[in-house]
Amino acid sequence: MDRIDTRVSRLLGVRYPIVQAPMGWIARSRLASAVSNAGGLGIIETSSGELDVVKDEIRRMRDLTDRPFGVNIAQLFVRDPGIVEFVVGQGVKFVTTSAGDPRRYTAQLKAAGLTVFHVVPSLDAALKAVDAGVDGLVVEGGEGGGFKSPRDVATMVLLPLVCSKVRVPVIAAGGICDGPTMAAAFALGAEGVQMGTRMVSAAESPVHDNWKRAVVAAKETDTVFLNRFSRPGLRALRTATSERLEREEHVGMDVFARAMDLYFGGDMEAAIALGGQVAGRIEAVEPVARIIAETVDGFRHTIGRLARAHEA
Numbered sequence: 049m050d051r052i053d054t055r056v057s058r059l060l061g062v063r064y065p066i067v068q069a070p071m072g073w074i075a076r077s078r079l080a081s082a083v084s085n086a087g088g089l090g091i092i093e094t095s096s097g098e099l100d101v102v103k104d105e106i107r108r109m110r111d112l113t114d115r116p117f118g119v120n121i122a123q124l125f126v127r128d129p130g131i132v133e134f135v136v137g138q139g140v141k142f143v144t145t146s147a148g149d150p151r152r153y154t155a156q157l158k159a160a161g162l163t164v165f166h167v168v169p170s171l172d173a174a175l176k177a178v179d180a181g182v183d184g185l186v187v188e189g190g191e192g193g194g195f196k197s198p199r200d201v202a203t204m205v206l207l208p209l210v211c212s213k214v215r216v217p218v219i220a221a222g223g224i225c226d227g228p229t230m231a232a233a234f235a236l237g238a239e240g241v242q243m244g245t246r247m248v249s250a251a252e253s254p255v256h257d258n259w260k261r262a263v264v265a266a267k268e269t270d271t272v273f274l275n276r277f278s279r280p281g282l283r284a285l286r287t288a289t290s291e292r293l294e295r296e297e298h299v300g301m302d303v304f305a306r307a308m309d310l311y312f313g314g315d316m317e318a319a320i321a322l323g324g325q326v327a328g329r330i331e332a333v334e335p336v337a338r339i340i341a342e343t344v345d346g347f348r349h350t351i352g353r354l355a356r357a358h359e360a
């Protein structure tokens with residue numbers, strides 16, 4: 049199939065500007081290589097803080113794919129001052145930085161020849177990142193899963209706002225799971241998309257089947273927002289545990305103390321399962337290759353239908 053040619057696909061060197069979200073312990077070589085091999089961009093996480101394991105995962109990527117892939121530096125979690133040397137040393141060409149000040153690493157990463165996109169939840173943050181010299185932005189709406197600004201803004205509002213004020217290419221995140229949502233993001237000014245929750249549910253995702261089943265079973269109303277008046281904001285699937293935490297003034301990081309029991313042991317009450325509202329639209333566990341192929345097909349079908357409607 050023809051590639052989807054945008055500034056994002058050119059910068060990333062990929063066939064389709066569809067990026068798999070970085071996610072602690074999940075965005076490892078099995079999932080990321082499947083995405084890169086399907087024509088998108090796989091990303092390896094560092095938010096687990098397990099840099100030795102991450103190093104092995106990056107090495108494994110080179111055995112599993114000859115396509116490009118990226119690495120995420122989640123600044124809130126990676127306090128290791130050597131993180132930039134670490135990432136540069138792995139020979140990676142594309143980095144997203146998130147959860148922190150874009151001025152911290154951008155110059156150093158760019159001086160080393162990397163392409164840098166910063167993740168932003170607001171227009172102010174977007175302008176600050178552009179000032180810091182990033183090559184592009186990941187604009188993340190508050191309906192998405194994971195760590196969020198407590199002042200969350202939906203993709204439908206945030207994306208066209210940011211795209212109207214910046215010139216750098218934008219990857220949209222939050223609520224995207226298929227071709228129509230990708231086409232909608234493009235209509236609002238994006239040149240690429242990033243999927244988190246959909247990739248958690250993919251066949252190649254390493255999480256326990258109970259988590260994947262919970263995504264498939266979830267309704268669009270089945271996420272909760274934790275730390276509305278504290279930090280960090282978190283969007284997670286609704287469980288007995290997350291529903292109880294929703295009412296607490298402050299939820300600390302100790303909520304992840306038993307995360308491995310949830311992630312890989314399948315005990316959905318052992319911690320919280322980060323996830324976005326789009327879980328309500330995910331109906332099956334599917335292999336990455338099918339997710340990407342159907343997204344590309346659906347994207348083309350949608351823009352074709354809109355173009356025909358316009359001509360009629």
Ligand SMILES: Cc1cc2nc3c(=O)[nH]c(=O)nc-3n(C[C@H](O)[C@H](O)[C@H](O)COP(=O)(O)O)c2cc1C
Binds near residue numbers: 147167325
């Ligand atoms: C389980 C999970 C873990 C995440 N971890 C990270 C992370 O380590 N770094 C980061 O920048 N974003 C993280 N995110 C946010 C995603 O990168 C992505 O932007 C978000 O999931 C997009 O919204 P969606 O869930 O509607 O696709 C995480 C999301 C989920 C669901």
